[in-house]
Amino acid sequence: MEPSTNPPRSFFDINSYAIKAFIIVVLVLVLLIPTTMVDSIIRERNNRQEEVTEQISHSWGKEQQVTGPVIAIPYLGDTTKTQYAYILPENLRINGEIIPEKLRRGIFSVAVYNAKLQLSGNFSSDAFNSLSVSPSALNWQKAVLLIELTDLNGIGNQVVLNWNDKKLQFNPNSLPEGPFSSSIQAPFPMSPGDTAALNGNFNFDLKFRGSQSVKFSPIGKTTKVALNSSWTNPSFDEAFPPATRRVDENGFAATWEAQHLNRSFPQAWVGDKFNIHASDFGVKLFLPTEVYQMSTRAIKYAILIIGLTFLIFYFLELSQRLALHPLQYTLIGLALCIFYTLLISISEQINFMLAYLIASVLTIGLIVVYTAAALRSKRIGITIGVALALLYGFIFVVISADDQALLMGSLGLFLILAVVMYVSTKINWQQLGNKTNNKSIIH
Structure with a gap:
């Protein structure tokens, strides 16, 4: 082989x-x-886009959170630091329109808006009666009405609140650090111990600029919000989903209703013990192209x-x-x-x-x-x-x-x-x- x-x-x-x-x-x-x-x-x-968003928001207006109105009465407690007793409205109704637009810087876009709101409701002395403080410990003459807005630079009108047919003019905030430090205020003097003065109706218009989102705090015992806008891509991922919503090619319309049982703070309290923004709700102007x-x-x-x-x-x-x-x-x-x-x-x-x-x-x-x-x-x-x-x-x-x-x-x-x-x-x-x-x- x-x-x-x-x-x-x-x-x-x-x-x-x-x-x-x-x-x-x-x-x-x-x-x-x-x-x-x-x-x-x-x-x-992505970081660059966030920087541009921050720059545009800083000049136009940041994401806005609306809280108020709230009655604040200085409290002379055991400490030398001045505290406040906060009283929330019985009912709060907010109706408004969000007018959106896109601002561009280079290739980056940011959703901004102008908001036109009408706020109304009423206060009740029942909220004050739930406080475990002596009326004599309160400085009634220094009481104020507060409206908090995240970015005060975005306010677009002189806010005038109608209280029982009386007009209250708002000024810059003078309160120390606290839950309503970013707010405007109107003097609301009362006679010592006159809790009946807390009963009243209010209404006012609020116009402001903001970017990306607008939120509301459910400070009313019953809080109702109705918004409409021409923005076609809203996002409602917050503490409370809308009770009703409509989204189509013409924009969106949504309503919310929140009760005091849905939140983690009472109608009245003293000090800074509660986070009033934990239950905020609202809408985000979502940009559909998340590149x-x-x-x-x-x-x-x-x-x-x-x-x-x-x-x-x-x-x-x-x-x-x-x-x-x-x-x-x-x-x-x-x-x-x-x-x-x-x-x-x-x-x-x-x-x-x-x-x-x-x-x-x-x-x-x-x-x-x-x-x-x-x-x-x-x-x-x-x-x-x-x-x-x-x-x-x-x-x-x-x-x-x-x-x-x-x-x-x-x-x-x-x-x-x-x-x-x-x-x-x-x-x-x-x-x-x-x-x-x-x-x-x-x-």
């Missing part, structure tokens, strides 16, 4: 595909470095896209007896990473969905052309393009589904793993090291 003329195969010849698989895994991990750098860019751009949030979601799936793309190429190598150099894998991986820089830069200029489509088409087109040229096969290039289009489409659906993202992602990954496992069962692993066998190793 004649000796074999085939030279003995080395360890690398026998295990070439296993070594290639190991190199691919290492490349996937290495390519996570540029995706981490892109993630840093997203955070940097950086969506981009952050997308980049979390970078390892999945890179890993599955490389796996597709690896299986093509096995089935077609082709060979891609590790450098070619690296170039394809870098193209996949550049997708995210394209996505963030384009989405800052246009709608996120359209930006995602443009970035994915550019990335997939580049990889398809490169694959067809490298492997000299248009058919393989088109196959890769179809697979990547399905993959990018799946990722977009997942990142767009806020509440169902985990469920859809889990089911999608399960199906992808099932397909990979099925394909792997068709590979004749015993022939991988036999380079002299020209038959397909997928059966």
